Amino acid sequence: MIEPDDTDRAILRALARDAGQSAGALGRRLGLSQPATWRRIRRLQEAGVITGRVLDLDKEKLGFGVTVFLGVKLATKGRISLEDFERAVTAIPEVQTVEHVLGMYDYRLRVTARDLADFERVLRRRLMTLPGVGNVEANVLLSEERRPGPLG
Structure with a gap:
């Protein structure tokens, strides 16, 4: 270090x-x-302090006007079900981030879609059919402010 x-x-x-x-x-x-x-x-x-460089795209200009955060609680837990869920959810292109979290839900997902109808399609046809999915809670992003990060 x-x-x-x-x-x-x-x-x-x-x-x-x-x-x-x-x-x-x-x-x-x-x-x-x-x-x-x-x-x-x-x-x-x-030293691993810089691990990559990220291209920041304007999702709205690319036609993706809706961002939804999903809390996902798995119906069954165990190493196998976690790995199966993670492998399946990372294959869905609309899912931008997958975070394994501690708390009410097991995972927090950031999902982008063209509009609410498109999000509903992704939710019904892709996300709700994933292995082990139990409860899902959706929060639609209204606005976002960028923070400078840990170095200020």
Whole structure:
């Protein structure tokens, strides 16, 4: 494990805002050379601090106007039923995230759909037929604010 210094944290904050910027542009903004910036980014990647880069798509402009969070409680629990559910749910393209959680539900899913009718189709034909599904609770996303993350 590495202990990021202030410069590393500045690099991480900048990459969290725009992961596509070049090491040269990032270095100029932080007062570092391109090679020094690149070495720091590479060190953070090798240490596992940076695990990838994400492309942020505008779902509405792509025709997906509804996001729903589902709480899923499995009817039966056990290692096999958890693995079967996880394998099946991750194969559904409308399911954006699958989180195994502690609490009232076993899983929290983020599902995107074109509209409510499309979501109902996904729910009835795909999600409710998954192995082990018991209770499901849906919460439709009304608005979302982006938070800067743990580095502020």
